[in-house]
Amino acid sequence: MDALIVIFITGLIGLFTGLLKKPTLNLIITLCGLAVAFALQLNYGFYKSPFANYQVLEFNVPQLYFSLLAILFTAVIVVGGFGYFKRDASHTGDYYGLLLFSLCGAICLIGFTDLFMFFLGLEILSIPIYVMVGIKKQDVLSAEASIKYFFTGAFATAILLFGIALLYGATGSFNLIEIRSLIQSGEYHTSYLLIGMLFMLGAFLFKVGAVPFHFWGPDVYQGAPEIVTAFMATVVKLAALFAxxxxxxITFQELGYFWIGALYFAIALSLFLGYLGALKQTKFKRLLAYSSISNTGYALFALLSTSHSSLASLLIFLVGYGFSTIALLTISMAISNEDDEIAAFKGIGYKHPFIGFIMLISLLSLAGIPPLTGFFGKFSLLMNAYNNHLWLVILALISSAIGAFLYLRLIVLSLTKDESDKTIALNFWQYFVLSICAIGILGGGFILAI
Amino acid sequence: MELLILPLILGLVMLILPSGWCKLVGGLGSLASLAIAIFHLMSFDPLTQVVLNSSIDKMAFGLTLNFGYDSLGLVMIMLTNAIIPLILLSNWNRELAGNKLFTALVFFMQLGLLGVFTAQDGIMFYIFWEFTLLPIFLILYWFGAKENNKVLFKFFIYTLVGSLAMLLSFIALGINAQSFAYQDLVNVQLSQKMACWVMSGFLLAFAIKIPLFPFHTWQPATYTSSPMAGTMLLSALMLKMALYGMMKWMLPLTSEGIEVMKWPVIILGAIGIVYGAVIAIKQNDIKTLFAFASISHLGLIAAGIMVFNTSAWSGAIIQIINHSLISIGLFLAADILEKRTGTRKLDELGGIAKIAPRFGFWFAAIVFAALSIPFSAGFIGEFILIKELFSFHVLIGILAVSSLILGAVYMLRSYQLSMFGPTKLTSFQDLTWNETAVFVVLSISILIIGLFSTYIIDYTAPAIRVLTAITPFNQLIIE
Incomplete structure (x- = not known):
């Protein structure tokens, strides 16, 4: 709760200091705020908080880890996008403010114990994103993305609300623990509850971007600025997956017989449609969007297993996936790839070995090649699902071979010998961000596995 | 652990070193790793098992950081650390030798191989197994023939699919064992049906890498499009990983399924022996010829391993060593021909023995070693393997014997067409000192192994007896 307030206030300050048009000052304030929030969250429970009795948000060990990761991702994204903010100085404050507000929503979504807080968190998370997707006002694609995302998102929210209403009608409670105990006791009105839950499932699949609710993904990812794409692919996905x-x-565990079947198909389709769709893309962010659909499919494996290690697996997976995505988008920003063509990546690794190395490890991590973090994430997710869902695990392995082909093409493209004389320069912040991503990708699995 | 750390350090040092130095430092470093391996060999008692690193605590998903080796593992370590200097030496006067990226990748490759041979944990084995794919891919990609993307993609995806199947098998075993430590995995009791499924997963990975008959399609094109050192790494070391994996991991872990699975694999191996040899006879490209010859040789070893008794495995180990040495020699010879005449086509070569007698002599020595003439290591290895295949089934034995005859046909044909007959060449530079040294070392080691193969057989016997479950594991003393 304290961290949430700190982040919110920092966002407000950022919004107003944006008027001064001093991006560096803004960056420092934002980073300080995030650092304080990180420290508060890290020491959660070890100090006396004035909001200790606030029941609606509760942070236990998994919640803390996920919220720390969300804060870390945001910090890395903010730093990585600094070059971009500087060029677009009139919007810098907006970006900082909106990113932090959205992060507030993400933290609500991680710590909620109540459907009311859950809905609030989801909206706080989404509304700044609607704005940020359309922030390039002169750009047609950006406007298209914003409209698309807003309308479909609003629709999904409506369905979610309907689901919550039905759930309330069935159980008479917003509190998750109460709902759970009511479900366990069997005193509920079955059809209301089940339909409400199904609506919520649909809305969730929309938010995490899984098939069959994935259509917004490619357009929105492509239209949004890289910074926002990175934020959507990491923090938003992380929060939505955790929720x-x-x-x-946890809450609907007893009703697994009902929703696991639906989820099963969503995962199986996501695994393949994402990678198969990505094979034909020529735009980089679109490709990343399609690959993120498949990666969502992997992440959803965590829901199939009730063992407590599945959350840890999800965390490792998200560390690998998030850092890889941030690294790739930072590189895309660094080569000022305005047209977003994949062809622009040709030879950059050869020209700039550091970029080449980062491209190599981040793509291999996405492909799930050991000893990178992506491998440990996928491996432990699949291992948890092995006992009950063997066929889905086999499908996942097949799809990861397709994915490996996809990523390998990108690696090969970036490592080809390129004789043209274009130059690539990274600024200090980009070096910094890419190094952090490299640490996360190389060591994340080992650190978290211990 | 210095076995593993040294190549890692060498690889990293190569990346920062100025280009002029990396040839010398790389050569010395590889000799140092050979020295370390010899030191391990000297202080090793075959009746024991050495633990390099053991972790009592399991990590989050049953992963342990166990490393160690038995005598089989040590033979493979020794082989790796002896082959790497030879590869660097045969590369010495080529342009790649001064390339620091290349040298670094060779050392990373060595790290991966040593990791595979020392891993005592299923997932560590898998990690290093996959890790070897990266350096070899980059070597082939950066330093191989131009426009070889298609070939490389096939190679990468093919082997990756196999590895994923192996990962599934490891997960299946690990779930049962609640751990991935080697001994826990061995102790898992599986039903025969389950064991067959698990073994099929392993087999897909190993059969693609070896490669066994229907899974070999990636191999010839990959060999021909890669630089000499890449081909050497692939054929002399990387394929041996799969054979080692069969002996150390696949069969002990899923011994319940062996009775069912031995037939298809041995039949595929036998088909591979004949198929590889027949295709090799018709080849005009000398590198492709050697690639198919390699399919034939390795089919024999794989079939022998699946017979699953101590004697066949002794033969397999000798033949593994022998094949590594021979393939270094053959691909060096092929590269010498290609570099100095500009072609690999047999019908455009000829008459070189007259111009370059030293090359003619040493190439002949390697060719004869590949024919497994008596006193060469191949003679012992093939003899034991064929004997065991005969006692397994007469028909299989007959197919296996044909490898000797057909081998003589394609090997002598390749030698005759390239070295004798009329020539269009006016000059051909004879062997340089480093090439001569490689050939001499190879020939002498093949001869020594051929004469004293009982030492290797006795040396590896305790490990083999454990792996084939004749003596229980606890009779080995853990050091």
Whole structure:
């Protein structure tokens, strides 16, 4: 709760200091705020908080880890986008403010114990994103993305609300623990509850971007600025996945017979449609969007297993996936790839070995090649699901071979010998961000596995 | 652990070193790793098992950081650390030798191989197994023939699919064992049906890498499009990983399924022996010829391993060593021909023995070693393997014997067409000192192994007896 307030206030300050048009000052304030929030969250429970009795948000060990990761991702994204903010100085304050507000929503979504807080968190998370996707006002694609995302998102929210209403009608409570005990006791109105839950499932699949609710993904990812794409692919996905997990795998665990079948198909389709769709793309962010659909499929494996290690697996997976995505988008920003063509990546690794190395490890991590973090994430997710869902695990392995082909093409493209004389220069912040990503990708699995 | 750390350090040092130095430092470093391996060999008692690193605590998903080796592992370590200097030496006067990226990748490759041979944990084995794919891929990609993307993609995806199947098998075993430590995995009791499934997963990975008959399609194109050192790494070391994996991991872990699975694999191996040899006879490209010859040789070893008794495995180990040495020699010879005449086509070569007698002599020595003439290591290895295949089934034995005859046909044909007959060449530079040294070392080691193969057989016997479950594991003393 304290961290949440700190982040919110920092966001407000950022919004107003944006008027001064001093991006560096803004960056420092934002980073300080995030650092304080990180420290508060790290020491959560070890100090006396004035909001200790605030029941609606509760942070236990998994919640803390996920919220720390969300804060870390945001910090890395903010730093990595600094070059971009500087060029677009009139919007810097907006970006900082909106990113932090959205992060507030993400933290609400991670710590909620109540459907009311859950809905609030989801909206706080989404509304700044609607704005940020359309922030390039002169750009047609950006406007298209914003409209698309807003309308479909609003629709999904409406369905979610309907689901919550039905759930309330069935159980008479917003509190997750109460709902769970009511479900366990069997005193509920079955069809209301089940339909409400199904609506919520649909809305969730929309938010995490899984098939069959994935259509917004490619357009929105492509239209949004890289910074926002990175934020959506990491923090938003992380928060939505965690909420998905805690709502379905904990609260609705008893009703697994009902929703696991639907989820099963969503995962199986996501695994393949994402990578197969990505094979034909020529735009980089679109490709990343499609690959993120498949990666969502992997992440959803966490919901199939009730063992407590599945959350840890999800965390490792998200560390690998998030850092890889941030690294790739930072590189895309660094080569000022305005047209977003994949062809622009040709030879950059050869020209700039550091970029080449980062491209190599981040793509290999996405492909799940050991000893990178992505491998440990996928491996432990699949291992948890092995006992009950063998066929889905086999499908996942097949799809990861397709994915490896996809990523390998990108690696090969970036490592080809390129004789043209274009130059690539990274600024200090980008070096910094890419190094952090490299640490996360190389060591994340080992650190978290211990 | 210095076995593993040294190549890692060498690889990293190569990346920062100025280009002029990396040839010398790389050569010395590889000799140092050979010295370390010899030191391990000297202080090793075959009746024991050495633990390099053991972790009592399991990590989050049952992963342990166990490393160690038995005598089989040590033979493979020794082989790796002896082959790497030879590869660097045969590369010495080529342009790649001064390339620091290349030298670094060779050392990373060595790290991966040593990791595979020392891993005592299923997931560590898998990690290093996959890790070897990266350096070899980059070597082939950066330093191989131009426009070889298609070939490389096939190679990478093919082997990756196999590895994923192996990962599934490891997960299946690990779930049962609640751990991935080697001994825990061995102790898992599986039903025969389950064991067959698990073994199929392993087999897909190993059969693709070896490669066994229907899974070999990646191999010839990959060999021909890669630089000499890449081909050497692939054929002399990387394929041996799969054979080692069969002996150390696949069969002990899923011994319940061996009775069912031995037939298909041995039949595939036998088909591979004949198929590889027949295709090799018709080849015009000398590198492709050697690639198919390699399919034939390795089919024999794989079939022998699946017979699953101590004697066949002794033969397999000798033949593994022998094949590594021979393939270094053959691909060096092929590269010498290609570099100095500009072609690999047999019908465009000829008459070189007259111009370059030293090359003619040493190439002949390697060719004869590949024919497994008596006193060479191949003679012992093939003899034991064929004997065991005969006692397994007469028909299989007959197919296996044909490898000797057909081998003589394609090997002598390749030698005759390239070295004798009329020539269009006016000059051909004879062997340089480093090439001569490689050939001499190879020939002498093949001869020594051929004469004293009982030492290797006795040396590896305790490990083999444990792996084939004749003596229980606890009779080995853990050091």
């Amino acid at each position: 998905f997990y805690s709502l379905f795998n």
